[in-house]
Amino acid sequence: MTDKVEFELVSPEKLLFAQPVDLVVIPGGEGDFGVLPGHAPFIATVRPGVVAVYRDGAITDRLFVAGGFAEVNETGVTVLAENAMPVSEIDGAKVEEEIRALQEDLADAKDDKESAEVQVRLTVAQAKQEAVNSAAATSH
Amino acid sequence: MPSLKDLKLRISSVKSTQKITAAMKMVAASKLRRAQEQAEAGRPYAERMARILASLTANVQAESVSSPLLAGTGKDAVHLLLIVTSDRGLCGGFNGTVVREARRQIDRLQREGKTVKLLVVGRKGRDQMRRTHAALIIDSFEEVGRRRLSFADATAIADRVLALFGDQAFDVAALVYNKFKSAISQIITVQQIIPFAMTAPADAPAEGAEARAIYEFEPDEEQLLADLLPKNLAVQIYRALLESAASEQGARMTAMDNATRNAGDMIQHLTLRYNRTRQSVITNELIEIISGAEAL
Numbered sequence: 048m049t050d051k052v053e054f055e056l057v058s059p060e061k062l063l064f065a066q067p068v069d070l071v072v073i074p075g076g077e078g079d080f081g082v083l084p085g086h087a088p089f090i091a092t093v094r095p096g097v098v099a100v101y102r103d104g105a106i107t108d109r110l111f112v113a114g115g116f117a118e119v120n121e122t123g124v125t126v127l128a129e130n131a132m133p134v135s136e137i138d139g140a141k142v143e144e145e146i147r148a149l150q151e152d153l154a155d156a157k158d159d160k161e162s163a164e165v166q167v168r169l170t171v172a173q174a175k176q177e178a179v180n181s182a183a184a185t186s187h
Numbered sequence: 188m189p190s191l192k193d194l195k196l197r198i199s200s201v202k203s204t205q206k207i208t209a210a211m212k213m214v215a216a217s218k219l220r221r222a223q224e225q226a227e228a229g230r231p232y233a234e235r236m237a238r239i240l241a242s243l244t245a246n247v248q249a250e251s252v253s254s255p256l257l258a259g260t261g262k263d264a265v266h267l268l269l270i271v272t273s274d275r276g277l278c279g280g281f282n283g284t285v286v287r288e289a290r291r292q293i294d295r296l297q298r299e300g301k302t303v304k305l306l307v308v309g310r311k312g313r314d315q316m317r318r319t320h321a322a323l324i325i326d327s328f329e330e331v332g333r334r335r336l337s338f339a340d341a342t343a344i345a346d347r348v349l350a351l352f353g354d355q356a357f358d359v360a361a362l363v364y365n366k367f368k369s370a371i372s373q374i375i376t377v378q379q380i381i382p383f384a385m386t387a388p389a390d391a392p393a394e395g396a397e398a399r400a401i402y403e404f405e406p407d408e409e410q411l412l413a414d415l416l417p418k419n420l421a422v423q424i425y426r427a428l429l430e431s432a433a434s435e436q437g438a439r440m441t442a443m444d445n446a447t448r449n450a451g452d453m454i455q456h457l458t459l460r461y462n463r464t465r466q467s468v469i470t471n472e473l474i475e476i477i478s479g480a481e482a483l
Binding site: 055057058059060062075077078087088089090091092115116118125128129142 | 225228229231233235236238239242243276334337338342343402403404405406410412415418421422425
């Protein structure tokens with residue numbers, strides 16, 4: 048048994064991250080969970096948020112995911128995300144603008160179905176904003 | 188008998204056509220490489236998605252599955268065919284084979300008394316299907332992945348399919364597309380996507396059985412499946428679009444290669460005729476001069 052977990056982050060378009068790490072903290076649908084080596088096999092949903100990768104006792108990578116699924120097996124952990132990017136690449140101003148536009152859309156939504164769709168995108172955008180803010184807070 | 192000038196003009200026109208087809212072949216070859224790379228990059232996600240789905244379905248008893256995406260609507264009356272073709276022509280039999288297979292499927296289903304509805308991706312397929320089955324087409328998508336195919340394109344189509352399914356517009360859905368085998372051969376494929384047919388890999392059961400048994404789920408299996416199945420539909424469509432895009436470039440490359448070769452043959456043939464004609468013109472002139480001189 049090694050003391051590392053193989054962490055993979057895949058989007059439909061490419062494999063974004065595949066390295067052995069010490070600990071991964073994943074924003075699960077029912078609460079954040081950390082995966083250490085030897086974690087029990089586990090499948091969970093992932094809500095929009097930040098996946099934090101720890102190596103040598105410190106966070107080395109922070110990756111934003113717009114929801115998806117996580118699978119933990121004997122060899123490691125795989126996160127399937129539809130949309131993912133390093134937090135450092137998110138443009139805070141753009142996200143704010145997106146949130147404002149989506150809030151307007153939400154107010155204009157004609158029926159429940161449409162507002163539900165906008166709400167989903169708004170949740171993702173807000174999670175993105177939170178990711179940017181928390182990154183700024185930790186780096187200062 | 189065409190004149191020398193006519194022949195010369197034809198040779199030069201065929202030559203410029205040959206230049207165009209040769210260039211198109213090069214372009215298709217480089218696009219093919221890109222499409223193949225993209226298909227390669229998309230593979231890990233699809234593989235892992237299939238693995239999770241397999242572990243999930245193994246844990247859920249078939250009778251308790253509430254999601255109609257997996258279990259079906261219990262009926263088999265209305266079929267939806269999602270036909271994947273290209274926007275551009277000049278790619279040999281690429282679109283023709285898809286359309287022919289689609290027509291065969293339609294005929295078969297209609298003979299069995301089923302209702303058929305069509306969703307068409309690609310302008311070429313839409314035009315060809317409209318000629319024979321205009322009434323069946325619900326909608327068509329064009330310019331899909333014109334620059335670069337993205338997952339968002341597939342999601343848009345999947346959303347449309349899911350919306351139709353939600354409105355109970357159909358019971359069974361299938362994809363008709365060209366699967367990429369190699370640059371010179373494409374396999375026409377009909378793949379059922381709703382209800383989703385689990386195609387378990389041949390080697391999975393042995394090692395899969397024990398691995399599956401110990402998985403924990405959060406939230407429960409039912410909820411996960413309900414989230415996963417629509418995503419899986421988008422993934423299946425995305426894969427089909429990728430396969431189709433690679434096939435299209437492969438087919439175009441082969442078609443343009445043939446066209447270039449045919450143009451070469453034609454040039455050879457025309458050049459031969461040009462030279463023969465030129466020769467006989469010279470001979471004629473000589474005969475005229477000589478017989479003129481003899482008459483004096």
